[in-house]
Amino acid sequence: MxxxxxxxxxxxxxxxxxxxxxxxxxxxxxxxxxxxxxxxxxxxxxxxxxxxxxxxxxxxxxxxxxxxxxxxxxxxxxxxxxxxxxxxxxxxxxxxxxxxxxxxxxxxxxxxxxxxxxxxxxxxxxxxxxxxxxxxxxxxxxxxxxxxxxxxxxxxxxxxxxxxxxxxxxxxxxxxxxxxCQEGRGVRLLEGGKKLSMQDYTYYDEELRKLITGDWIKASKLIGQFLGKAKQTTGDMYLLWRIKQLAAAGELDVQGELKGMKDFEVRSKAAAAAMPPTVEEAAG
The missing domain is CATH 3.40.50 (Rossmann fold)
Known part of the structure; x- marks a missing residue:
């Protein structure tokens, strides 16, 4: 067997x-x-x-x-x-x-x-x-x-x-x-029984955006929060790739090297721009 x-x-x-x-x-x-x-x-x-x-x-x-x-x-x-x-x-x-x-x-x-x-x-x-x-x-x-x-x-x-x-x-x-298989979309979700639906590669991005603020957060922590809160989850390597894609699209500021999930931090450019200046920034 x-x-x-x-x-x-x-x-x-x-x-x-x-x-x-x-x-x-x-x-x-x-x-x-x-x-x-x-x-x-x-x-x-x-x-x-x-x-x-x-x-x-x-x-x-x-x-x-x-x-x-x-x-x-x-x-x-x-x-x-x-x-x-x-x-x-x-x-x-x-x-x-x-x-x-x-x-x-x-x-x-x-x-x-x-x-x-x-x-x-x-x-x-x-x-x-x-x-x-x-x-x-x-x-x-x-x-x-x-x-x-x-x-x-x-x-x-x-x-x-x-x-x-x-x-x-x-x-x-x-x-x-x-x-x-021939539809060409990159994410599959289980609707119930054996029924799968198809979504675009960007499907998980919106949920990631909700967790990315104007404060710096390490990619590993961001992925951990996503896996703990999101109703629909996927593998951590896929999520890491999507974070890198958001950074490449210009949505995120990045500190460190875009390699492993512990190698860099991100923050939302839009959220960071909307935050009041720090004391150091105001003094400068």
Whole structure:
């Protein structure tokens, strides 16, 4: 049995569940890319895949992730899928369980992955934990948005939800996904169930602007505030890229080097201009 997840933190909790019930244990494979952001046009062609890699190079440039696209520290998801398909051909009794929680990262990854596995219909199972109640460590009922927030013992209940992806789903889901891929917009949001909507690359900018005042704030603190307050969030590297884009557009003053999120501070030019002068400025 092969288990597939879409977020690194999901691996550990799933393996702990295996320890509690070895009968459903197996290899855990992580799809690492975040398909909820970035270009998807012609994603299943060499040209489209390279265009996506180039976009990630630009997003990660100068920050902590600079070079990760090409230095081997991030796995090649295309190669993983190719190896998975070859294994399923060579081992006709092997099955795949795809784990997804109700968040745009997992659902986008599900669409990207399952669209490539139609020939193995009947052997590809989905465990979509959509609006399902679980019990947390305090004994309280909650509805998890991420697999990693589910206690390992609760996975023993969740595994009963595994079902084959139907032939109808293999027909309809890839069609819907391909329509979105060709739309050319850069942000995907989960509206409910498996329904994704598309937004422009600038979608998160307005929420960032609300947090940027006339006072200096380090980019890392700004991103932390965004992740703690915004209803719709995304990865910190995407947010760092958007802050740099706002600075490049002339909206922000910058102190430090526009590299990693701890390397520079920003403030709103408009808000700073509207602030009364400091004592030092007035005296000068």
């Amino acid at each position: 092969i288990h597939i997840v879409f977020q690194f933190n999901d691996i550990e909790v799933l393996k702990k569940a295996f320890e509690l019930e070895p009968s459903f244990s197996g290899e855990v494979l992580e799809i690492q890319d975040d398909f909820a952001v970035g270009p998807l046009v012609d994603i299943y062609t060499a040209e489209g895949w390279e265009a996506r890699k180039q976009w990630w190079r630009e997003v990660l440039a100068g920050g902590d992730g600079d070079g990760k696209v090409d230095n081997g520290s991030v796995g090649d998801d295309l190669a993983k899928v190719a190896a998975l398909k070859q294994r399923l051909i060579e081992e006709p009794k092997e099955i795949v369980w795809i784990w997804a929680a109700q968040n745009k990262h997992d659902v986008s990854g599900y669409y990207w992955l399952m669209s490539q596995l139609k020939e193995f219909q009947g052997r590809i199972f989905i465990l979509y934990l959509n609006n399902l109640p679980f019990i947390n460590e305090k004994g309280q009922i909650f509805y998890p948005e991420h697999l990693s927030s589910i206690p390992p013992r609760e996975f023993l209940k969740a595994r009963r939800l595994a079902r084959p992806i139907t032939l109808s789903e293999f027909e309809i889901d890839p069609d819907e996904w391909n329509k979105q």
